[in-house]
Every structure is written in structure tokens, then in C-alpha cells.
Amino acid sequence: MIAGPLRAARSWAALFRRFIIRRLAGERLRTAVTVLGIALGIAVVVAIQLTNASSVRGFEAAVESIAGRTSLEIASPGPGFDELLLNDLGWLRAYGSVSPVIEGDALAVTPDGARESVRVLGVDVLEDRSIRDYDLLDFASGDRQPRPQEFLELLVDPRTVIITGKFARRHELAVGSDIDITTGDTVARYRIRALLEDQGPARALDGNFVLMDIAAAQLAFQRLGRLDRVDVRLADGVSVDGAETAIRERLPEGLLVRRPDRRSQQVEKMLAAFHFNLTALSYIALLVGLFLVYNTVSISVIARREEIGTLRALGASRRAVLALFLAEAATLALAGCALGIVLGRLLAEGTVRITSTTVDTLYVATAAQPVPLGLRHILLAFGIGMPLALLSAAVPALEASRVAPNAAMRGSDRLELRFRLRVRTLALPPALFALGWWLSTLAPVGGYPVGGYAAALAIVLGAAFLVPGVLFAVCRAGERILARVFGIEGRLATANLGAAIPRISISVAALAVSLSMMVAIAVMIGSFRETVIHWIDQTLQADLFVRPATRTNIATESTLSPEVIAAASALDGVVAVETYRSFDIPYGDGTIILGSSDFRQEVVRRKLAFKSPPDGAAAFASARDGRGAVVSESFSIKFGCGVGDPVVLPTPRGERQFRIDGVFFDYSSDRGAVIIDRAAFNELFGVSAPTNLLVYLDEGVDPDVARQQLIDATGSSHRIFVYTNARIRAEVLRIFDSTFAITTALEIIAIFVAILGVASTLLTLVIERRRELAVLRLVGADRRQVRKMVVIEATVLGGVSQAIGIGVGLLLSLVLIFVINVQSFGWTIQFRLPVAFLLQSTALILVATALAGIYPARRACAIDAPEQTVEE
Amino acid sequence: MSVLCVDDVRKTFAGGEAPVEAVRGVSLGLEAGDFVALMGPSGCGKSTLLHLCGAMERPSSGRILVEGADVSTLDDDALTRLRRERIGFVFQFFNLLPTLTVLENAALPLSLAGHGLREAESRARALVARVGLEHRAGHYPQQLSGGEMQRASIARAVVHEPALLVADEPTGNLDSDNGARILELLAELNAGLGITIMLATHAIETATVAKRVVRMLDGRLADAT
Numbered sequence A: 001m002i003a004g005p006l007r008a009a010r011s012w013a014a015l016f017r018r019f020i021i022r023r024l025a026g027e028r029l030r031t032a033v034t035v036l037g038i039a040l041g042i043a044v045v046v047a048i049q050l051t052n053a054s055s056v057r058g059f060e061a062a063v064e065s066i067a068g069r070t071s072l073e074i075a076s077p078g079p080g081f082d083e084l085l086l087n088d089l090g091w092l093r094a095y096g097s098v099s100p101v102i103e104g105d106a107l108a109v110t111p112d113g114a115r116e117s118v119r120v121l122g123v124d125v126l127e128d129r130s131i132r133d134y135d136l137l138d139f140a141s142g143d144r145q146p147r148p149q150e151f152l153e154l155l156v157d158p159r160t161v162i163i164t165g166k167f168a169r170r171h172e173l174a175v176g177s178d179i180d181i182t183t184g185d186t187v188a189r190y191r192i193r194a195l196l197e198d199q200g201p202a203r204a205l206d207g208n209f210v211l212m213d214i215a216a217a218q219l220a221f222q223r224l225g226r227l228d229r230v231d232v233r234l235a236d237g238v239s240v241d242g243a244e245t246a247i248r249e250r251l252p253e254g255l256l257v258r259r260p261d262r263r264s265q266q267v268e269k270m271l272a273a274f275h276f277n278l279t280a281l282s283y284i285a286l287l288v289g290l291f292l293v294y295n296t297v298s299i300s301v302i303a304r305r306e307e308i309g310t311l312r313a314l315g316a317s318r319r320a321v322l323a324l325f326l327a328e329a330a331t332l333a334l335a336g337c338a339l340g341i342v343l344g345r346l347l348a349e350g351t352v353r354i355t356s357t358t359v360d361t362l363y364v365a366t367a368a369q370p371v372p373l374g375l376r377h378i379l380l381a382f383g384i385g386m387p388l389a390l391l392s393a394a395v396p397a398l399e400a401s402r403v404a405p406n407a408a409m410r411g412s413d414r415l416e417l418r419f420r421l422r423v424r425t426l427a428l429p430p431a432l433f434a435l436g437w438w439l440s441t442l443a444p445v446g447g448y449p450v451g452g453y454a455a456a457l458a459i460v461l462g463a464a465f466l467v468p469g470v471l472f473a474v475c476r477a478g479e480r481i482l483a484r485v486f487g488i489e490g491r492l493a494t495a496n497l498g499a500a501i502p503r504i505s506i507s508v509a510a511l512a513v514s515l516s517m518m519v520a521i522a523v524m525i526g527s528f529r530e531t532v533i534h535w536i537d538q539t540l541q542a543d544l545f546v547r548p549a550t551r552t553n554i555a556t557e558s559t560l561s562p563e564v565i566a567a568a569s570a571l572d573g574v575v576a577v578e579t580y581r582s583f584d585i586p587y588g589d590g591t592i593i594l595g596s597s598d599f600r601q602e603v604v605r606r607k608l609a610f611k612s613p614p615d616g617a618a619a620f621a622s623a624r625d626g627r628g629a630v631v632s633e634s635f636s637i638k639f640g641c642g643v644g645d646p647v648v649l650p651t652p653r654g655e656r657q658f659r660i661d662g663v664f665f666d667y668s669s670d671r672g673a674v675i676i677d678r679a680a681f682n683e684l685f686g687v688s689a690p691t692n693l694l695v696y697l698d699e700g701v702d703p704d705v706a707r708q709q710l711i712d713a714t715g716s717s718h719r720i721f722v723y724t725n726a727r728i729r730a731e732v733l734r735i736f737d738s739t740f741a742i743t744t745a746l747e748i749i750a751i752f753v754a755i756l757g758v759a760s761t762l763l764t765l766v767i768e769r770r771r772e773l774a775v776l777r778l779v780g781a782d783r784r785q786v787r788k789m790v791v792i793e794a795t796v797l798g799g800v801s802q803a804i805g806i807g808v809g810l811l812l813s814l815v816l817i818f819v820i821n822v823q824s825f826g827w828t829i830q831f832r833l834p835v836a837f838l839l840q841s842t843a844l845i846l847v848a849t850a851l852a853g854i855y856p857a858r859r860a861c862a863i864d865a866p867e868q869t870v871e872e
Numbered sequence B: 001m002s003v004l005c006v007d008d009v010r011k012t013f014a015g016g017e018a019p020v021e022a023v024r025g026v027s028l029g030l031e032a033g034d035f036v037a038l039m040g041p042s043g044c045g046k047s048t049l050l051h052l053c054g055a056m057e058r059p060s061s062g063r064i065l066v067e068g069a070d071v072s073t074l075d076d077d078a079l080t081r082l083r084r085e086r087i088g089f090v091f092q093f094f095n096l097l098p099t100l101t102v103l104e105n106a107a108l109p110l111s112l113a114g115h116g117l118r119e120a121e122s123r124a125r126a127l128v129a130r131v132g133l134e135h136r137a138g139h140y141p142q143q144l145s146g147g148e149m150q151r152a153s154i155a156r157a158v159v160h161e162p163a164l165l166v167a168d169e170p171t172g173n174l175d176s177d178n179g180a181r182i183l184e185l186l187a188e189l190n191a192g193l194g195i196t197i198m199l200a201t202h203a204i205e206t207a208t209v210a211k212r213v214v215r216m217l218d219g220r221l222a223d224a225t
């Protein structure tokens, strides 16, 4: 019959409405807290997804809109290539239109005093118009667009630019206004000749786009006679794949052909490890929500035991009861996920701002705008939130389904009164810890530390199964001690907890896990910070550090001008001036940093801390023959090579093999760096301006005075950043701290979990033990004594959780430091124990959990004694 | 001074539709060494009256003096102190704390009153022996039979030498043999220690151990014997 199941479903739905929904509506505060908890967890996950996507998407969008209709680009592995090579590339025109390009970041200072970073594109406008659209605002009263010749004349003077209408409106600029633009370290004044409409490349970077003639850009960026790349727009009907292969074959050695989106792919890859770890962290936040679901459903099952018994006696099946409580969890999760998506979008605005600082500092310039919320994110939220919520509710819901029909009549089957330790529960944790050990020895999968995270999971599970045993031991051992210290209340508290071990174990485990995450991350960051400080001490030897003001991150190509180098060399009391040049080159399927310095100087000054050989001077001495290189630790770990191994670098003169003579510690970038001697570099890549300058001063010279002297000497025509040794140390630590700012959120989450967890666990126990509490009151316990007992219980729960949290957290920190971190970033971190933090967080947790006990304690005092003892 | 003096006491519960008048003007006095059985059908207000006499609740009107102290004027802390020091309770469902052993249960009122654990337990041990549970002192309640549990709860009820022992259907959950033994024990404590007992029951055979039986019907005392 069809009517049967349908009627059953109908009556179940009615029961759900009356039995569950009315209750949720009645318990507004608890319902709201639970929904909010889930929402926060989901919000963090969604926000991190949006943030991660945005840091890549921002770059991608900029690359895309600037690329225009470019289908392929010709570039060189290095800082551009000789423009004379273009003469040999005449055959390229057979494939379509061709346009040479100079592109770089610059700093614009407008008459209204604003400073904004802008992207400068230098092209031959005549050729480039077939690749990119430049529609001018208000040209000839808006009647028409300029003819090629007219357009060319706009930019014939090297001190003229075209900016976007958007930028002009923002700073009240007009055609004919002047604007100061700093390229590299050099400030120059440009006249604005026209404004671009908001389309084509002008759409990139929120209008922060400047168009120059290619010759003007070469001059500005000190790249005379050089080109950054040649953009190719294939003629209609030419296949990109075919053309790419054909062009690759015909290109002279040292040039390469690639698609424009390859650059964003490289950025994506560069950020992948960072994003992976951020995502992993975000899932921890979900723990709070799940924990609340578990507790809410537990409370409702325990408080309504008799009612469930009545339902069963009246004919509700086990399955119907199970479904009722799972549906309660689903209802809460549904509301939580929906709210979480909205909150996540809001949160993303904030996290984008925080992480884009990190990404900017460490990787690339990005747009601080989260990507729009898509169906994908909504599905993700529900796809994660609903199953996990149901899983969290499974234990209490199953318990509800096992309530016997006669529970309504007799009150005997309450607690499992005496907890017995089973061998199985004792054997599981060591087995899981061993599994974790094995997992942590596995190699990364596809560059991700999958084994490391699996090991962390195994350790966390092991810790969870350890909880009943630890609680048992603590209640046994604590019985006498707490009775002595706190009197009868202490004795009662341990007896209560000891009896409730099966009931509180999940809560304590959840708490311990969240605390262990906090401890692990604190230990890792503390260790990392110590390591970096030690590294700074060893490596930062110079007295002044100089870089162009426009060099805001590792990816740009800003260089220092000869005037600045001359000014530095002319300072009073200067002992030596060293130059350093670095840029990105393609390597494997990503990019690495190629640096060059004068190895003769390196032998003397030892600016690097070496991992192997321990004596860096020997490495430099050996690498001076022009065929040797020193590589960073992250390079050595990522590409699995060490001293004596070959490394093949792409250069404008074709591939060259170098011998690794040394591996140095480097915490400034996780991308891997190779440094070769200046002489070999110049021969392969051509002489180019340096990107950094190190100045060594005489003993007696005040570095602050020298710094001011250098800034004054370079005057208003140059814009450079000069750091003294003390300032750059502070700066490095500031960057370090801001990079890890997001992890303080974790500490807050952990404390939040602790308070909520302890409060709701004890509330569960109080509701469950209402009869015993009533008896206690009748035989003479006053409110103060009951309160003291519950607060002691809370503090014991907090203390046990924190103790397990510290133990497991230390294990996790080892995995983080020696597995996950090494596999993601290729950094060796020295393990340090942050004793002060551990003490302080323990005190904090004890106080927080004691406070968390106050509400359940008040509930315990408010129990109506006579009613509880008389009625069964 | 009389141990208990109940003077025209009323107790009204705010019920769902209409308020329930559980006790409607009861007056009663107990002298030291009394053993009174309160008898009446289920729902006549026995438990409510017992709770009032045991300082668990305050009356809606009228006065209750326990050893001269007016229950209706005491605050919660003072009531707790009064119960802890001067009153013992025995319930139909024993209401022992499942996480404490028999000895610990029996010692509880003393420990809560601030006596040292050792002193409390040594005094409790004597009582546990007196109710015949020496061999069960270290056991947990759920390891005992119903009769044993009720003995343990009687030990707990008198360990602090209360002026008044209040027992609400103490045999209601026991078979007749065990019930009879519990009543014997109460009578012995009344005779031996001079503890004043007020016992509620709906069974006539239970009431026979008492020195005096008071009948109750619809919240009023029917007569006094």
C-alpha cells in the first residue's frame, strides 16, 4: 500500500514539528548559540576560500586585461632581452600582429598628495592597437577616436603619459596636468596627454594603469635597448597550439614562447602551499560549530529522557526517534550554514585585507577584493556543514533511540554508573600515534604535505581515544588531592566526573583537540620566530640597506640608478658598497629567484648562513670559477638536490649547467633561490642595474646620520628606501608577525571552544544529575557548596583538556615543523619550547573554564529540590 | 520546647488552570521523642506537609517552627543550615548519590556541615554499623538491594543526630519483609536515640509502628489519635 509509508512520514513530520521544533523555539538562547557557532565555522571556511581565490584572481584579472588579445608572448628567462634580437624575428609577422612591450610597477604621486602604485605599460602604440583597445575619453569632443598618427603624436615626448579616466577622476587630474611617477628609484614629472576609457587594459587594477611610449618606458625603467617581451596576436584561423610549437622551434636560443595566462598559473602555484595551509586552518574553526551541535543534541536527549521513553511506549519506533534527533541537528545546521555563507562573505572582506598584506609581502601584488560568492561556495558550505553536523549528532541521537519505553516510568537506567576502563580504549592511542609517525615519514603528494596532515589527524584521533583513560587516572589520583585541597566539594566533584567519563569524554576530546591546535601553532610560530631572529643575526651584517621605493615585493623588477650607487659610495666613512641583483626566472613548472653578487666580497663578508658546507667562505671560493652556484635551503628541499649536484638554468644564451657549491638558510622566500657570481651573471644575462645595495660603514659612523646623508644626497629626484641595520631587523620581524597575525584568531577560537565546551558539558551534566543535586541540597549542601563543586568540575575539565592539549600540541608541532612546513616551504625551523606562552595559556584556560562553570553552577543551585526527590 | 510546631499552615501551588491547594490549614505539634505516622490516600497532601515540616519549602500561610525557628522567615541559606543540622530525610526512592559509597553517602551531611572527612567518616561508620551495613560500607548504592539502600539512606538521615527525621513513604518501594525491617529500624532509632520521627504513608500496616497516627484527607487533618 502506498498510503502506509506516506501516512507514517506525515505523522513523523507532525511529531518533528511538535516535539523538536517547538522545543528549539522555546530554548531560544541555546538554539541561537548553536546556530551562531555553526555559522562562524562555516563563515571562516567560506571566507578563506573566497580569500584564496581572490589573491590569485586579482593577479589573473590584471594579467588578462593587460594581455588584451595577446595569444602568445615571446620572452627571455631573465630581465628582458636585447631589442636587436627583434630584427631576427621578422618571420613572426607571418603568424599575426606583433608588439614589443616594457611593463613595470611604478609609484604615482599626484598633485593632491596621494601615492598609488600603478602598472606602467610601454608600447609602440601604432603596433599595439591591434592587440589592445585604447579608447580615449573626450578626444576631439568625443566625436571620434584618434587616427594612428595623432595617437603617436600624443606620446612623442618621452615625458608624456596617458592615464585612465578612473584614476584621473579619483585625483582630479585632467589632460595637461602633471604627475610625478617613480620608476625604479628615479622620480620624473610627466604630462598627461589623454585619458583612457574604462575598457581594455585601463580596466586593470582599478584604473591604476599608465600608458607610455615604449622608448619612454625603456628610459624610465633603465632598460635602454632592452625589451621585456613581445606580444603576439595570432591571425584569425591560426591555431594557438600549432603556432606555439612552430614558433618554439624557430626561436633563437635564450628566447621562449608562452601563453599570457601562464604567468597567473605560476602565481597560483606559488601561492598553492600557502593557500593549502590556510584552508587546513579554516577547517579547525568548524570544530566549534560541530561541538555545539553535539552538545545541543546531547542536552536535548538527556533532558527529555522520560519524554522519549513515553514516545517509545506510545509506539514511536527506534528509527523514528533517531530520525527526530538527527533532524534536529539538520535543522540547526541548515540555519547555521545559511547564516555562515552570509557571514563568510562579510568576513572575506576583512581576511582579504589581512592576507593580501601577507601575499603582497611574500609573493605578488594583488587586488584587495574578494571574488564574488558563487554556487560553488554555497555547495561547499552545505556539503561540509550538513554531513558533519549529522555526524556530530549521531552519538546522542543513537543514545536517544536506545531509550527504553519504560524509561518514562522508572528512573533507574540513568548513568552508566561505574566507568570501567577497557583494554581496547587503552590500546588504540599508541596504535594511532604509531600510525601518525609512519604517515609523517611519507613524501609529499603533488607538492602538498598530505602525509603530514594525515599524521596530524591520526595524532588528534589518538588523543581523542586517550581522553577516557586520562580522565580515569585524574579522577582516581585527584580524589584524595582535591578532597584535601577543596574539602567535600572537591571530593564530590571528582566522584561526579569519574562517573560521567563516558558522557564527558567527547567534550573533553574536542576541547583538547582545539587546545592542541593552539599549542601546536604557537610552538611552531615561536620556534620559527626564534629561528628567524637567529638567522637575521647571522646574515644581516651591513649597516645600510638600500632598495628602490617601487620595489614593494619580490616579483617586481625595480632597479637602482647609477646616481644612487654613486651617492652611496661617496658617503662619509663608507668601507664598502655591494650590489645585489635578483629577478625571477622560470624553473621546473614554476619560477625561482636568480640572484647575483660579487663572490669575492662574499668570501670576505659572509652575509649568508650556510647549512652545508658549514663554512660558507669555502662555498663562495669554489663557486667563483663561474660554474658554481649557491642555492637556498628551500630550493634544495623542493628540487631534492644538494652540494655537488648540478642545476640547469635557462639563460638568454640557452641552458647552462651550474654546480651546487653550497646550501644557505633563507627565510625571506619559500620559492627557492639560486645565486651565481656577478661575472658569470653579466656574461649570460648582460650587465644590468642592481636591485639592492648594501653599505658598510666605519666603526665610528652613526648609521642614522649616514642614512639621512644618503637620502639628502639623492634628493627629490630619487625615491629610495634606506634601512639601518636596526630598522631592517625590526622590519623583518614586523613582516613576520603580520604574516602570522591570522593565527592569533586560532587562539581566540580555542578559548571560545573551551568556554562554550565546558559550559555546555556541565550544563548537560547538571540537567542529567538534577535528582542527585536535589538530594545534595536536601541533606544540607548550601548554594555556595553546590556552586563550588560545579566550578571545581569545570576547572578540572579545563585543566585535563589543557594538559592533553599541551601533550598532543607538542606532538603536532613536531609534525608541523619537521614535516608540513618542510614539505610546503622547504624551511628548517629549530624547535623551541615557548614556556611563557604555555604557562600563560594554561592560566588563561583555567580561569576561563572556571568562569564557564558559573552558569551551570547557578542552574544547579536553582533546581527545585522537593519535586526532584519525590517524583520518579 | 516542642521539636515541631505547625500552626494553621496552608500551601497552594500555582497550577496550570486553577491553583492547587495541597495543604489547607493544618495544625500539629511534635514533642521530642515523638513518632507520628501521617496516613492518608495518595494525593491528600502528605508529601507536601512533610516537605514543609522538613524545611524544604515555605508555607503559603501559617507558621512552622522547628525547635522554635520559624521556617517561613528564614532565607535559603538559613533553611539549608537548618536542614543540615537539625533535620534528616528518608525518601521512597532512597535517593543515594550513585557516585559515592555507602559510607561516603552516610558521611555526607557531616562533611557538608564542615566536619573533617576523617571525623565524618568515623561517625558515619558507627551509624552504618548500627543499621547493619558494616560489610557493605565500601560498596556503591547500585550494588545493594532495595532494603539495604533504604538502610543506608536512614544512616545518612540520622548521622548528624537531627532533632527531626522526616520519612516519606520509606517502605513504598520495598517488599513487605524488607519494609517491616525498615520500620523496625526506625522504631529502634526512635526508642534508642530518641529521634523524633514524622512518617508519611498510605498503608495502615506501616502506620502501626508509630506511637501516634494522624489521618489526612484533602489537605486537612481528619482527626488526631
Ligand SMILES: Nc1ncnc2c1ncn2[C@@H]1O[C@H](COP(=O)(O)OP(=O)(O)O)[C@@H](O)[C@H]1O
Pocket: A867, B013, B014, B015, B020, B021, B022, B040, B041, B042, B043, B044, B045, B046, B047, B048, B049
Ligand atoms: N510542586 C507541585 N506543584 C503543583 N502541585 C503539586 C505540587 N506538589 C504536589 N502538588 C499537588 O498537591 C496535591 C498533594 O500532593 P502530595 O503532597 O504529593 O500528596 P501525597 O504525598 O499525599 O500523595 C496533589 O494534588 C498534587 O498534585
Ligand SMILES: [Mg+2]
Pocket: B043, B046, B047, B048, B168
Ligand atoms: Mg506522596
